[in-house]
Each structure stands twice: as C-alpha cells, then as structure tokens.
Amino acid sequence: SQTIHQWPATLVQPVGSPLSLECTVEGTSNPNLYWYRQAAGRGLQLLFYSVGIGQISSEVPQNLSASRPQDRQFILSSKKLLLSDSGFYLCAWSVLRGGRRVLPETQYFGPGTRLLVL
C-alpha cells in the first residue's frame, strides 16, 4: 500500500531564515505530487504541483520554491522566511494514470508540517 511521509512534523523558525520541508511517497511510481498551505482554521491553498522529476508548476507567486529531485521526493524551500509563511503545509500525491476506480484527480494527503515563523 502507498504511504506518504512529511518531515519535520513541527518547525519554529525566525524571520529571514531558510526553510526546507520534505515529502516522500512509498508504494507507488511516477506519482503527481502537490504542496498545499493551510492557514489556521482555513481551507487549502495549492502552492506547487509536479508531474515528474524536475517538473514543477507554481500556482501562487511567493518567496517559496519547490523541487523534485527524485521520483517520490518533493521538497518545499525558502531562502528567507516571512511571518506570513506560518501555516500548516500539506503534501499530497495522486496516481499519474487512473486505474479502474482511482482516477488521477484523487489526492491523498500526508500528515502535514506545522510551521511557525517568529
């Protein structure tokens, strides 16, 4: 079965410091990968998605960036964090091509990383 991991679970960082959040998926090949941000008590905002190694699409212009160095690894980074970067960061995956009952638009989420920028 497929599993998705996020690291770290919680992070407290000063303003202006760099950031690196990691997401890894097991049990599937060539997944689509997604980064979302969720502000406290709010909905999900798509930040980046990737359909393959080195292929990154950005949905929202900001000081964050994403990279996919390996098929099942997705990294969210920043060179200098802002206070407004605080939030709950979620990674998700979906299959590249649908099966009988699982279509590519069905996304499965990781446990999340809570980031607090002070």
Next chain:
Amino acid sequence: GQQLNQSPQSMFIQEGEDVSMNCTSSSIFNTWLWYKQDPGEGPVLLIALYKAGELTSNGRLTAQFGITRKDSFLNISASIPSDVGIYFCAGHLNNAGNMLTFGGGTRLMVKP
C-alpha cells in the same frame, strides 16, 4: 478562480444526531471528493464520487454526486464524538488537469 461553496461553515450537534453538509458550484465537475481533517493532521479521503447521480456509503457516511454535476452532499448518521473535525469537499473540473478545487470546509463539533 473556481469556487466551491461549502455549507454550513460550522455545526455544533448532539451525539447521536444526523449531520448533513453540502457543496455547490456554478461549474460542472466530473469528480467529487469528501475529506475529513482531524486537528493537526492531514485530510483523509472519505468518499470519492465519479459519476453524476452516484450515491456511495462508507459506514455511517453517505455522499451523493448531484445529477446536475454542480453539487454534492455528505450525510453522517448517528454522530459520535470522534466525528469531530473539518470536512472538506473537493471537485475536479474537466479542463483542470489534476487540480482539485476545495470548499472552505465544515467544522463539526459533537457534544457527548
């Protein structure tokens, strides 16, 4: 961008009561998904709906893909305290690649 209107925004109910929430849009979706998010955790997929009119159950949960393809509802029967959380609907538009449009969430609180 596209919007999904999810209602109600929050519900505070007594244990044992039935719950109903829905999502509506002016756009036609070809997939509807319902997720539950426990505090401090990632959303977990509850039910996926792929055909207009489809009615699917998962234990005490029942969801339907509206016949117009512009809405979906989720019902929870005989609520229990562990049903507490935020429920999100998500829809997939035909021309949206693999992107989902999410509703704003329904926060459910259950009083024992």
